[in-house]
Amino acid sequence: MTTIAAPLDDRFGLDRKVTLPGPLRLDGGGVLASVDIAYETYGSPNADGSNVILICHALTGDQYVASTHPLTGKPGWWTRMVGAGKPIDPARHLIICANVLGSCMGSSGPAGIDPATGGKWAMRFPVITIADMVRAQAMLLDHLGIGRLHAVIGGSMGGMQALTWPTLFPDRLESVVVIASTARHSAQNIAFHEVGRQAIMADPNWRGGDYYADNRPPSAGLSVARMAAHITYLSEAGLTEKFGRRLQGRDAKTFGFDADFQIESYLRHQGISFVERFDANSYLYITRAMDYYDLAEDHQGSLARAFERTKARFCLVSFDTDWLYPTSESRIIVHALNAAGAQASFVELSSPFGHDAFLLDVPELNRVVDGFLRAGERG
């Protein structure tokens, strides 16, 4: 196990941000001369530094995995999984979660400052990939003096990063947990993202991405993008159970275009509240990174080859009602891991909540993750 060196930062703790010297060479050919990374940590390193868990967040997630979001004031997005007595526990683990490259909560991205000009990057930020996000995370670990991870874990886009880790840094981690995710974006996945991007870019306030100066962002377009995406996070049965055709606070249809149905009101709320915490350009960049994601493509078309060099253990979890990244996508990953001789466990959990289940109260998920992590800790 690698010993954790004295971090350049003077303490582990919350709401940290560092500017790391580059260059970070990107898949698209560009170079970032330096990289800002905003991150949170919970817990402390143990004596041999063998208890470090990196959590990777999803498309619209952030580093506030188990701490209050500074803009919304809401609790962290994964307090069901991370916290005292939870599978990932600050009493046992040093937990790190960094805002992904391209996002808008402090890490380098279109909403950040281009050091070469002192102005906002906007659409002059280079297009990035999931692998670029992972390379930036590795730079952060270097900076923190962390050589090796006990585990990398993520759901949805977080799962894509977790799955990419052993392909780029096969010797730097012991175990990988991939929840409700995929090894490539399908045509339908790309299609939904393209609708969102077109909604943003069709908003006259977008202005080619240069909307920061007067603080008039393309909120209407971003809101529509979020609404469309949000449908894909929920199952048809879940929507029927939660909303059905129930009307919103009234007895009868209004025969108008206000939100008559609860589902309309709910979706509008999802759109409106999203624009208060997220940057439209970041949404463009991160969806693009997800659409470009195809691990097999990066390894001569063979997903098994991607995992050839790693000794990590893998845990895959899918949900039976997830139609965004259905169980069949997890099965493809498991088959490739088997072909590569990797140790892989896989379970499809039952949940009515569709893709969003990985964020919700699914006790089975906690049991699976807990059991998998503890097995590695005993070893």
Add this chain to the structure above:
Amino acid sequence: MTTIAAPLDDRFGLDRKVTLPGPLRLDGGGVLASVDIAYETYGSPNADGSNVILICHALTGDQYVASTHPLTGKPGWWTRMVGAGKPIDPARHLIICANVLGSCMGSSGPAGIDPATGGKWAMRFPVITIADMVRAQAMLLDHLGIGRLHAVIGGSMGGMQALTWPTLFPDRLESVVVIASTARHSAQNIAFHEVGRQAIMADPNWRGGDYYADNRPPSAGLSVARMAAHITYLSEAGLTEKFGRRLQGRDAKTFGFDADFQIESYLRHQGISFVERFDANSYLYITRAMDYYDLAEDHQGSLARAFERTKARFCLVSFDTDWLYPTSESRIIVHALNAAGAQASFVELSSPFGHDAFLLDVPELNRVVDGFLRAGERG
């Protein structure tokens, strides 16, 4: 059988439009003093007028079922089903298809003229329902002197109209063909439509619907609405087969935001070409009518009760990859028909094309419709 009276129009034929005296009382409480209906006919009535087939079109369909679209120059939208030697054949049937109330190809709708003011209706047009559309169709049949239909047939929203016919006019038709449709709009169905409406209304060119005077319609918003809806018309497997992750006319990713993938280019084309032939306000009104649609709700929550008074025969067809109106929705209808003692045949066909299959080349669909119609004609 009813004898066809001399029609008020001087001939059956193509590209017809009539203004029918009202009032047409609408479900929403409003009244249309008169109703414009644009329609096409093919074939001639037989001696006893027993060969009339009414075709109902889908959300973005029109009356040009088997004739060239005047704006796009494209062939009719159902030439696979309607034509010489097809299941619905002008040599054997008098075929009628009318532009639905609320649409934009000549029938009364927001893009039409409010006779009270002489100006465009725009959003002052009353909100309508599927049943209102059917009542307008019945007015057209009255005008044409057609008392009774051999069959009413439709796919998708056309199926909703076909299914509504026997509930409003139980004695006016012998048979009903409902393809890839449903007896109610689900929460997920409503959600997708709400995204489309929000995309249109978020477009600054929409201006509360009053965009006709300067001919600057909310094309960007309507295009996004169409793109989002179009994804729901196709199956995930069909998208993968047709597009997969193939790039558009280039060898490598551009690391930009142009349409890199074929699926992106295809969706953008769907959006752009749609706005050239369709009115954004009509899209709002018709999607609203579909979302309000719930046949059981209109009959004290009992779908079986809706069909109690009819003697019509029913033919239901679903497609196994249709996730917009899945087979389970057709089954609900069949169970209700059985409970009502109605004669119903039902088949789920296999097709890779998702919901759109009803418009495509599915020989099995033609055989089912042909067999069902001929069985009625022998009787």
